[in-house]
Amino acid sequence: MFDENIIPKFEHINIEIGLKFLNNNKKLYLKILNSFLDRYKDVDVESLTGDELKDVIHSIKGLSATLGMEKLNRLSMSDLTKEVISELSENLSLVLDELKDKLGSI
């Protein structure tokens, strides 16, 4: 049964930061986390190039800061070398796997 008042504990997401930026609105925070999962679950960052890559990284930069995805945010603000993109893709997968696991269980 979905409980909009319970935020699961995450390893890769700092929920204190996310709640702070969403005015401590748990229902809104969960809604946006679900939207983030829906938006990026099928995105393969390492396969993107040019403007498409720039656009996805730009979006992730803003959203990760808002939602408390600290490592993802640090990586999205770095110079986009092949190594950084690879690490960002790996961290995005960890975040998405955790969201799938935890949001599916509440």
Place this chain on the structure above:
Amino acid sequence: MNNMILNKRENIFSGKKILLTEDKEINQLIVLGLLSGSGFDIDIANNGEEAVDKCREFNYSLILMDIEMPIMDGYDATKIIREKNKEIPIIALTSNGTIEDINRTKSVGMNEHLLKPIDLELLYSTFSKYINVA
């Protein structure tokens, strides 16, 4: 963030219509969620071109303007809107925060440059600066 302070503002902008120009649906949801108790009637434009069209059609109290958008970005949209309307407050709402970014938003005629993640207190104080409430 102090919920008690924000709760006192419940519906203080009732009757005011603003335009949110933002291409990413998830960012639209964030702004709509954060402003759900504000009383604002919020229209959405999915890019700068839509913002220009909507401004020809409606008289908004204020525009929130993303910068990087497809079809037409926030800079070009602002330049076109300013040709006809020098008065409407246009507030940049973007994750681009370099000095160059800020200077450019001012140079095309935007009134303020606010950053994402959104500081809700700052957003409300900006609304209060530009929108008269009864």
